[in-house]
Amino acid sequence: MSEHILLPEGSIEKQTTTLNLGPTHPATHGVFQNILELDGERILKSTSTVGYIHRAFEKLAERRPLYQITPLTDRLNYCSSPINNMGWHITCEKLLGIQLPKRVDYLRIIIMELSRISDHLICNSIVGVDSGAFSGFLYLMQFRELIYEIYEEVCGSRLTTNIGRIGGFERNFTETAFAKLDQFLATYPAQLKEFESMFNRNRIFMERTIGCGPISAEKALNYGFTGPNLRAAGVDYDVRVHTPYSSYEDFEFTIPVGSTGDCYDRFFGAPTGNVAEYQYHRTGL
Amino acid sequence: MPLTNELIQQKLIDQFGDQITEWTQPYGMLTFTAPKELNLKVLQFLYDDPELRFQFLTDLQAVHFPDRKGEELMVVYHLHNLTDNIRIRLKIYTDIATPDVYSATALYKSANFMERETYDFFGVNFVGHPNLIRILNVDEMDYFPLRKEFPLEDQSRTDKDDDMFGR
Helix, strand or coil, rough: CCCCCCCCCCCCCCEEEEEEEECCCHEEEECCCEEEEEECCEEHHHHEECCCCCCCCHHHHHHHCHCHHHHHHHHHCCHHHHHHHHHHHHHHCCCCCCCCCCHHHHHHHHHHHHHHHHHHHHHHHHHHHCCCCHHHHHHHHHHHHHHHHHHHHHHCCCCCCCCCCEEEEECCCCHHHHHHHHHHHHHHHHHHHHHHHHCCCHHHHHHHHHCCCCCCCCHHHCCCCHHHHHCCCCCCCCHHHHHCCCCHHCCCCCCCCCCCCCHHHHHHCCCCCCHHHHHHHHHHH | CCCCHHHHHHHHHHHHHHHHHEECCCCCCEEEEEHHHHHHHHHHHHHHHCCCCCCCEEEEEECCCCCCCCCCCEEEEEEEEEECEEEEEEEECCCCCEEEEECCCCCCCCHHHHHHHHHHHCCCCEECCCCCCCCCCCCCCCCCCCCCCCCCCCCCCHHHCCCCCCC
């Protein structure tokens, strides 16, 4: 008798269904499990397990010298590891009281904006895949490839970059790196336009995303939203504007702000068209 | 009048007197310490005051100081006023034998996961938390891994001669 799996107390009498969703893998790292309480197709309650994904970076950082922590910061978000590297470098420079030349700041901005683009490319093109349009994903992935080639030219690696050093870069950008950057800036905007014309006013895409998972600005703040998701809810806050680091104050750019915080607004909140192009020209590097 | 660190300090002193201590401004960020029974009162005051409006909880974590007897664990709240773009830091100390701290989940929804994480790694018991269970580690774990009682090996040691790993 005891060999049988016993149902939890009261499962037969209750009017809702319990459904175990997952563990799934959002982008293959770790597991994410939701135990849902369903009334028909409506989710009444969800118990989430975010997964056993802690890698004890804090503990490792207790012992290692500062420069050995940079490769760990790659792994915090592997879609835009250069930004995480820069975050670490800038923190260390602040602690050490290092003053950087403008050129380093501007070179960093180029790399950071490129990785921001490549990160948002993933987000926005994967939304396309999830709502049933695979081609948008393929269109944009070739530009992520171009961005990775620029990283490769600068630091030698592609995904987990370990780019730059505390106090600057390992070396100056090569001519090839600038040539690849020019190539990217020349071809990317047109392709992006094509991507946008495929999605922005697409009936299927709009019906699947508008009104899907909206959140109010007040709630988003209370839940600790940041970045594009916070702006999609209508909070006009961007750290590059409000607390500029790495000479962001020298540049002008527009930040998209949404109003309802639903998937459609978030799609626009993660801008794939970006500021890197005229930053690049204005610096005259 | 724009909100400055001095104004925030003055308002807190007016409200709480000398109970708030250790005023410092490392790298321009106002940092202060409150007694642990007062943490919710201070947070609520910072949240509600029409001028202060610290309504965004950026981060919450703990630090372990094995040498500070009676106040081994420190819980740090990073708060952000998005309107005036000012960040401050509130610290509270607690004894490691009875690490009971009032939970801020009623004020900030974001504190829910962050307090669970702090409990998971440092064993701070957040009183009033709706679901204080481990979040990133396995449920069966019976220790708090980020406390300092688990030192890592000193990487600069020279007494080990290992051909395989080159030390």
